[in-house]
Amino acid sequence: MIMFSTPKKIGQLNIKNRFIRSATYEGMATEEGQVTDKHVTLYKNLAEGGVGLIITGYAYVQRSGIAFDKQLGAYNDDLIHGLSKIADIIHKYGDDCKVVLQLVHCGRQSRHLEIRLAPSAVLEKLTKFLPKEMSKKEISETIEAFAQAIRRAKEAGFDAVQLHGAHGYLISEFFSPYTNKRIDEYGGSIDNRTRIVEEIYKKGVELVGEDFPILIKMNGGDFLEGGLTIEDSTKIAKRLATIGFKAIEVSGGMWEVVLRKKKDLGWKPTFIPESRMLIGTVNEPAYNLPFAKEIKKAINIPVIVVGGINSLDIVEQILEEGSADFVAFSRPLIREPDLPERWLKGVGDRKVECLFCNSCLSSLISTGLRCVKKEQS
Ligand SMILES: Cc1cc2nc3c(=O)[nH]c(=O)nc-3n(C[C@H](O)[C@H](O)[C@H](O)COP(=O)(O)O)c2cc1C
Known part of the structure; x- marks a missing residue:
């Protein structure tokens, strides 16, 4: 019996196997963030x-929270019809495959904006941009925007939503002591740093009910001095489980990690540090697994691990040891969308074909998501 083919629930939602497609920005939306035919084909x-x-891929809940051109939007009701095309196509062709809309505000890592919002005015050293500390009114507006986007996801036919609380975007900035220097009720203690998601969760549930699962992705570590450590992130994970989140996906890093040196980290940071290159040489495969294991020990909701998972053997090991409940993949599924089917049927190699070269990132905005290496081979 292959362990990854066994079903498991997230909240009340039955997932037919343990294989998750991790959120992956598509670079395919219109200027207003509307779904296009390219999305429909991809999904x-x-x-x-x-x-x-x-x-x-991450959908922005407010115009002030966009990171890139051609990013999906979920910030107003005009977008619901387009979003429903993604939910519908997956339900139609997915043989009971479930679909989750990832929601984001990109905070101090937002782009194209003169004012970038953040918990505190801490310089973003990569872009050299000083964000604006959010007022209480702006925090309330963002909470409302997330809650309304959760409602839109449900109305569009999604089975659940995932809040993007990783990689240095707004929620991750609230969690992290590196970016959150607030002295009010949104900063300081773990309860305070998670208050924004608690309020999003409660408002969201008011609109969609308890049965609609709300998931979250978070950093096991920020890899920045003064940022989240595993001790801190484990406490945050416990708090998130208490709030009511139905599953936690464990990732790591913020953009500024790019400025750090290999000798300090033990691995070479690349331009998107959460998507490390050269898995198995410079970086070990399943590089977030040590964090996921710790978090898994501390909570009793499902844990999803993502990052550099490059073979069926590792998948089986993770699941058999109970280090995580689900395994998630981004780049391997860009190269091989039928990877789960191939492994289930026992066809070909137990390794993924993906080289983790990150060429998919280089042409994203100009051409949309694709494996450049595969096209060259
Ligand atoms: C092209 C690309 C786009 C991504 N977009 C998102 C995103 O929208 N939201 C997110 O949470 N992570 C995003 N990620 C990070 C992935 O979800 C994942 O955490 C990371 O790539 C490590 O997994 P992998 O080794 O299986 O690729 C993206 C990664 C890539 C390569």
Whole structure:
């Protein structure tokens, strides 16, 4: 019996296997963040490939929270119809595949904006941009925007939502002592740093009910001095489980990690540090697993691990040891959308074809998500 083909629930939602497509920005939306035919084709291919649950690329909940051109939007009701095309195509072709809309505010890592919002005015050293500390009114507006986006996801036919609380975007900035220097009720203690998501969760549930699962992705570590450590992130994970989140995906890093040196980190940071290159040489495979294991020990909701998972052997080991409940993949599914099906049928190699070269990132905005290396081979 292959362990990853066994079903498991997230909240009341039955997931047919343990294989999750981690959120992956598509670079395919219109200027207003509307879904296009390119999204529909992408998600049809993924759904047909046998994955149990698909998390979309991050969709911004407010105009002030956009990171890149052609990013999906979830900031007003005009976007619901387009979003429903993603949910529908996955339900139609996915043989009981579930679909989750990832929601984000990009905070101090937002782009194209003269004012970038953040918990505190801490210089973003990579872009050399000083964000504006959010007022209480702005925090309330963002909480309301997330809650309304959760409602839109449900109305569009998604099975659940995931809040993007990792990688140095707004929620991650509230969690992290590196970016959150507030002295009011949104900063300081763990309860205070998680208050924003607690309020989003409660408002969201008021609109969609307890049965609609709200998931979250978070950093096991920020990899920045003064940032989240595993001790801190474990406490945050416990708090998130208490609030009511139905699953936690464990990732790591913020953009500024790019400025750090290999000798200090033990691995070479690349331009998107959460998507490390050269898995198995410079970086070990399943590089977030040590963090996921610790978090898994501390909570009793499902834990999803993502990052550099490069073979069926590692998948089986993670699941058999109970280090995580689900395994998630981003880049391997860009190269091989039918990877789960291939492994289930026992076809070919137990390794993924993906080289983790990050060429998918280089042409994202100009051409949309694709594996450049595969096209060259
Ligand atoms: C092209 C690309 C786009 C990504 N977009 C998102 C995103 O929208 N939201 C998110 O949480 N993570 C995003 N990530 C990070 C992935 O979800 C994942 O955490 C990371 O790539 C490590 O997993 P992998 O080794 O399986 O690729 C993206 C990664 C890549 C390569």
